[in-house]
Amino acid sequence: xxxxxxxxxxxxxxxxxxxxxxxxxxxxxxxxxxxxxxxxxxxxxxxxxxxxxxxxxxxxxxxxxxxxxxxxxxxxxxxxxxxxxxxxxxxxxxxxxxxxxxxxxxxxxxxxxxxxxxxxxxxxxxxxxxxxxxxxxxxxxxxxxxxxxxxxxxxxxxxxxxxxxxxxxxxxxxxx
Numbered sequence: 613x614x615x616x617x618x619x620x621x622x623x624x625x626x627x628x629x630x631x632x633x634x635x636x637x638x639x640x641x642x643x644x645x646x647x648x649x650x651x652x653x654x655x656x657x658x659x660x661x662x663x664x665x666x667x668x669x670x671x672x673x674x675x676x677x678x679x680x681x682x683x684x685x686x687x688x689x690x691x692x693x694x695x696x697x698x699x700x701x702x703x704x705x706x707x708x709x710x711x712x713x714x715x716x717x718x719x720x721x722x723x724x725x726x727x728x729x730x731x732x733x734x735x736x737x738x739x740x741x742x743x744x745x746x747x748x749x750x751x752x753x754x755x756x757x758x759x760x761x762x763x764x765x766x767x768x769x770x771x772x773x774x775x776x777x778x779x780x781x782x783x784x785x786x787x788x
Contacts, residue, residue, distance in 0.1 A: 626689045626724040626731075633771040639671070643776060645676035645683060645765075671708045678776060682717035684709060689724040695753035696723055698746050706743050709736045718783050722766065722775060725756060732763040733778045 627647075629704040634645040686709065688700050701721070709719040711785060719736040734754075746752045759765075764778045 615622065626726070627673075627687060629773050630641055630687055630722065633672070633773040633775070634676075636771040637776065640770065643676060643678040643683070645674055645678070648672065649675055672705055678718065678779065682712065682715075683719075683779070684712045684717050685720045685722055687722045687724070689726050691726045693727050693756065695755050696725075696759070697753045698743060699752065701739070701743070708742065710740060713737075720779075723759065723763070725759065728756070730759075731766040731773060731775075732759045733766050733782070734759070734763040735782060738762045741769050 629698045631647055634643075634647070637643045637645060653783070673685050674687065675682070675684045677683065686701065686705050690696050690700065709721070713719040714735050721734050721736070721739050722731060723734060724731050742751075742758075764782065766773055766775045766778055768774055769777050
């Protein structure tokens with residue numbers, strides 16, 4: 613899996629892998645998970661260019677339904693070999709994951725450690741723990757070795773990035 617080094621495209625290959633996996637989940641009738649569009653207000657079009665602005669902050673990257681449960685998650689990629697910087701996640705995203713979980717949704721963040729070629733699923737409550745430490749003036753990042761202890765590595769299985777296998781283990785999702 614190769615991630616572009618251009619900052620604007622950072623994580624695009626990871627997102628494409630998630631999108632492809634989600635497409636296969638739907639084709640195999642396992643789940644319906646969609647990429648959420650970023651709300652944009654188009655101001656005009658001229659000479660093949662579109663001008664506009666983000667209307668409001670996006671919530672999270674993905675949402676859908678799995679075994680009769682709502683599922684919401686954010687995806688992030690880092691090339692840092694030592695830490696996952698919490699500035700990569702916006703406060704409204706942490707709040708949205710929390711709100712959804714309080715209403716019964718399965719909520720988490722998928723983090724690609726690009727240089728290690730690993731992907732981890734971190735439960736929203738674990739993310740919130742690190743987030744709260746940062747908000748209180750503590751460490752502003754999650755050390756990469758913490759992923760080994762406080763998150764689950766995602767591998768391939770039914771699809772190239774089978775994160776729903778982890779969801780089954782963590783949330784003990786029953787058959788609908």
